[in-house]
Amino acid sequence: TxxxxxxxxxxxxxxxxxxxxxxxxxxxxxxxxxxxxxxxxxxxxxxxxxxxxxxxxxxxxxxxxxxxxxxxxxxxxxxxxxxxxxxxxxDFKMRDMFKPSMAELGLCMFQLENLVAEYLPDLNQHFQSQNFHTSMYASSWFLTLFTTALSLPLACRIMDVFLSEGMEIIFKVALAMLTLGKEELMSLDMEGMLKGAINEVIVRVG
Structure with missing residues (x-):
């Protein structure tokens, strides 16, 4: 009952x-x-x-x-x-993200781009055809650990795992969000993505 x-x-x-x-x-x-x-x-x-x-x-x-x-x-x-x-x-290398060179952030962008190319080749090809670089949509995800992109309850759950397992969870969430929003993202052109539509998609699928 x-x-x-x-x-x-x-x-x-x-x-x-x-x-x-x-x-x-x-x-x-x-x-x-x-x-x-x-x-x-x-x-x-x-x-x-x-x-x-x-x-x-x-x-x-x-x-x-x-x-x-x-x-x-x-x-x-x-x-x-x-x-x-x-x-x-x-302890989680976040300080390096905000250094003037932003070398750590650049490394994360490079790694995410390779992951998207491997697991979401169609979406990666679409981004490339639109000259839409990884840093244009994913920088804030890594700099804020998704706290500005997703709802607070979900962002807190991500932070739970981040503090337990480290940066790997941010890559996993990024791939999951892109996978869930893939069909809609494939329909956006450069202008649409630059206007923030990609973040709106991520919020909806999140």
Whole structure:
């Protein structure tokens, strides 16, 4: 029945919260012993209540915060956000994305272009025929980790996995979005894509 189904869903959600509570309470040992299982849980989505803390744990930000009375800082969202930002910039090569040369961003564009050529050859050929370069549509995806291109709930799910597995998830999401929007993208000309229609397609399929 519907009520039984609701109770089952509620019970599953409660179990998930209990799991994350145990994991967060002894993060270092759990991460060493259950790395694979925790990554799978992250892919299922970190519960909203735990997200701020787990993001810090995933990127090691709590270690720095403990040295400055972590118990006090955890009450301050600005401190949490800044700690995570610093670790992302330092440990996930995001700092290199914003250097004057933007060499890291250029490398990501090169890698994505090759992936599109391999997995979506028709779309790649269409982009080339329109002189529509990868950097014209994908730069912001990598610079903002999709936070400006997709809905907030979906962007948060992507960030969950990014902090757990790194930049690979951004390439996977980029390919998935292009695959889902392929038919519509193939119908756009250079002018249409430059006017931002490609981002509208990505938002719809996302």
């Amino acid at each position: 519907s009520s039984t189904h609701d109770r089952t869903e509620d019970g599953g959600e409660e179990d998930l919260w209990v799991k994350w509570g145990h994991i967060a309470n002894d993060w270092e040992n759990n991460w060493k012993k259950q790395n694979v299982q925790i990554r799978e849980l992250v892919r299922r989505g970190i519960p909203l209540h735990f997200r701020a803390l787990v993001w810090q744990l995933l990127c090691g930000a709590t270690e720095a915060l403990r040295k400055k009375l972590y118990a006090e800082y955890i009450k301050m969202p600005e401190e949490e956000a800044f700690a995570v930002l610093v670790k992302i910039m330092e």
